[in-house]
Amino acid sequence: xxxxxxxxxxxxxxxxxxxxxxxxxxxxxxxxxxxxxxxxxxxxxxxxxxxxxxxxxxxxxxxxxxxxxxxxxxxxxxxxxxxxxxxxxxxxxxxxxxxxxxxxxxxxxxxxxxxxxxxxxxxxxxxxxxxxxxxxxxxxxxxxxxxxxxxxxxxxxxxxxxxxxxxxxxxxxxxxxxxxxxxxxxxxxxxxxxxxxxxxxxxxxxxxxxxxxxxxxxxxxxxxxxxxxxxxxxxxxxxxxxxxxxxxxxxxxxxxxxxxxxxxxxxxxxxxxxxxxxxxxxxxxxxxxxxxxxxxxxxxxxxxxxxxxxxxxxxxxxxxxxx
Amino acid sequence: xxxxxxxxxxxxxxxxxxxxxxxxxxxxxxxxxxxxxxxxxxxxxxxxxxxxxxxxxxxxxxxxxxxxxxxxxxxxxxxxxxxxxxxxxxxxxxxxxxxxxxxxxxxxxxxxxxxxxxxxxxxxxxxxxxxxxxxxxxxxxxxxxxxxxxxxxxxxxxxxxxxxxxxxxxxxxxxxxxxxxxxxxxxxxxxxxxxxxxxxxxxxxxxxxxxxxxxxxxx
Numbered sequence: 001x002x003x004x005x006x007x008x009x010x011x012x013x014x015x016x017x018x019x020x021x022x023x024x025x026x027x028x029x030x031x032x033x034x035x036x037x038x039x040x041x042x043x044x045x046x047x048x049x050x051x052x053x054x055x056x057x058x059x060x061x062x063x064x065x066x067x068x069x070x071x072x073x074x075x076x077x078x079x080x081x082x083x084x085x086x087x088x089x090x091x092x093x094x095x096x097x098x099x100x101x102x103x104x105x106x107x108x109x110x111x112x113x114x115x116x117x118x119x120x121x122x123x124x125x126x127x128x129x130x131x132x133x134x135x136x137x138x139x140x141x142x143x144x145x146x147x148x149x150x151x152x153x154x155x156x157x158x159x160x161x162x163x164x165x166x167x168x169x170x171x172x173x174x175x176x177x178x179x180x181x182x183x184x185x186x187x188x189x190x191x192x193x194x195x196x197x198x199x200x201x202x203x204x205x206x207x208x209x210x211x212x213x214x215x216x217x218x219x220x221x222x223x224x225x226x227x228x229x230x231x232x233x234x235x236x237x238x239x240x241x242x243x244x245x246x247x248x249x250x251x252x253x254x255x256x257x258x259x260x261x262x263x264x265x266x267x268x269x270x271x272x273x274x275x276x277x278x279x280x281x282x283x284x285x286x287x288x289x290x291x292x293x294x295x296x297x298x299x300x301x302x303x304x305x306x307x308x309x310x311x312x313x314x315x316x317x318x319x320x321x322x323x
Numbered sequence: 324x325x326x327x328x329x330x331x332x333x334x335x336x337x338x339x340x341x342x343x344x345x346x347x348x349x350x351x352x353x354x355x356x357x358x359x360x361x362x363x364x365x366x367x368x369x370x371x372x373x374x375x376x377x378x379x380x381x382x383x384x385x386x387x388x389x390x391x392x393x394x395x396x397x398x399x400x401x402x403x404x405x406x407x408x409x410x411x412x413x414x415x416x417x418x419x420x421x422x423x424x425x426x427x428x429x430x431x432x433x434x435x436x437x438x439x440x441x442x443x444x445x446x447x448x449x450x451x452x453x454x455x456x457x458x459x460x461x462x463x464x465x466x467x468x469x470x471x472x473x474x475x476x477x478x479x480x481x482x483x484x485x486x487x488x489x490x491x492x493x494x495x496x497x498x499x500x501x502x503x504x505x506x507x508x509x510x511x512x513x514x515x516x517x518x519x520x521x522x523x524x525x526x527x528x529x530x531x532x533x534x535x536x537x538x539x540x541x542x
Contacts, residue, residue: 183331185338306422307349311342313429317436318338318456 013101016268017091023272024090028244029053029237031283036211038287053240057233065229068129078125079227079234085118086238086245093249094169096271097260098176103169108156111168111249112149115201118238119145126223133215137222140298144207144219147305148197154312155197158190159253161319168249175256182254186319189311191254196308198246200301203239205290207301217295244279247286251278329377330449333494336370337453340490341432344463344483348424356479357402363460363483364394367490374450374493382501390489393508398482398515405519406475409526419470428463435459442495450494457494461487474522474532478515485511 033050040047067075092106092114106114119141126138160166162181163174175182200207203220213221224235252259258274260267296304343363347356368391375383417424432455439455446454464484468477489507492499499507526532 183328183335185331185335188335189338189342303349303421303425306425310345310425310429314338314341314432317432318334318452 012264013097016097016100017102019268019272020095021087021091023275024095024241024244024248025087025237027276027279028240029057031244031247031279032240034280035283035287035290038284039291042288042291053236057237060228060233060236061230063229065231068131068226071129071226074124075128075226076231078121078128079231079238081121082118082125083234083238083241085114085121086241089114090241090245092168093245094172094252094259095248095275096268097262098173098256099167099169099261103167107166108160108168108171109153109166112152112156115242116145116149118242119201122220122223122235125227129226131226133218133222133225136215137219137225140219141223144200144301144305147302148200148308151193151197151305151309151312154309154316155190155193158186158312158315158319161316162186172252172256172259173261175253176259176261179257182256184319186315186317189315189318191250193308193312193315194250194253196304196311198250199286200305200308202243202246204243204286206293206296206304209295217298247279247282248275251275251282326449329373330452332373333370333450334452334456336366336373337456337490337494339366340370340486341456341460341463344460344467344487345425345428347467347479347483348428348463349421351421353406353473353475353479354403356476357399357406360402360479360482360486361395361399363486364390364398367486367493368395370453370490371493371498374497378497380498383498385501386498386504389504389508393512394482394486401515401519402475402479405522409475409522409532416472417470418472424466424470427466431462431466432456432459435462446495448494448497450497453494454491457487457491459487460484460490463487472533472535474518474525474534477534478518478522481518482511482515 030050030053033048033053036052037047037050088106089111091102092111094100094103123138123142123145126134126141128134156166159171162184163171165171165174175187181187199205203210208219209217210220212218213225215222220239224232227235252275255278258271258278260271340363343359343366346359346362350356350359368387371383371387371390374380375387419427435458436455439458443451443454461484464480464482464487467480467483469480471477471480498504522532525534
């Protein structure tokens, strides 16, 4: 197999992929824990330590699973679909090295729709047991997903136009080669649009409050309310992973330096260290932002998402029409 | 400073000017409008200063300082004072709801790109990439004037429009002669003061700044 672009050869590239998947899986809960920890400190609480989510997952995996009598097979399958699709996205997003052979398996569009597949599965799972909260959560989550999807598509194309490819690895590699392009308004606005969409898709604060089970506000929590034990652990882990993937995508598209252009052992290890720093910084920024923002009323969420849509539209206008 | 970086910075500043104008369509209180206007003026000042640094033009520095004093400090302060006086109807109810206004702003930007195409094609300046954005912010200002009820928000819309024209002048000509710039400043200031007086009069006569109520003058 010939590497796409860089000197990525078969075995080395596969090792990088495996390392990337493991890194994402293992770090994701820690990053969410870090956000919670920083938020607690900023709000004057002592807060649980950043590794608390690991304990939660370990505990949930050991617990018995209770399934509603009304639930069908969809309820049982959904956690696996959500987890698998998110893990696939985690492998497709360039985190450590830029052009990898697996880039051929899917570009940005595949990433977007894999994420939506997860949202769809979890939405169905929320409806399946027929509980009132689950239905409400699904309806809200899918409304938001429907509004966020065109934004992601536009922002993605705005990023893809200057690189001449929708391939994520290619886009990141090109951003490293041409640092001036990273400052262009099209690029920045596309990133801002993606950031807002990230907050909406990952269920972060102005859209959904991940810390409460208050029926008026919850979206993600409402959908997974019926789950317990192993399934709940998988869904939670997938949610952590999704947040981590979005953060590393934003970090590597916005500040691509540090991503290894050749998958040598030392370069990849350095890339991993830099990635952790970048994602941790971005997570801290999210924590600060969440401390300063109040949750939006549900009916104002479409306004926020139309802002991000407009940003994406302006981004694509300026990258298309100025060329 | 290389030409590419200069071009990118100027286009970025123009985008920020447009975004600050669009922010008004999203926000819903007059203080937020005034803040967005001040921020927009600040981005223009930055653009003028960058241009002045590149061209080593002292007059442009003077223009930037004047602009800062007038549009970033004085006018927002004056607007805030009027807003405190008028107070009660600080709640801004636009004719068009927020998502639709944002969509219209997007369409206006596309129109600006289409309309400015020939002008941009004629120009050889490295700042030409920002011209459609400046034009778009003129359009957005006009849309704010057309879509808001309160007389005060219409003033803010007018000022946003004026900012767009000022930015367009800077981008298209590298700064008009100082005397013209001074004349424009004076004009804007005078217009602003007259409008301010009008707002007070409207408020005294109707106890609101909602221009819809002015229809009763017809009878």
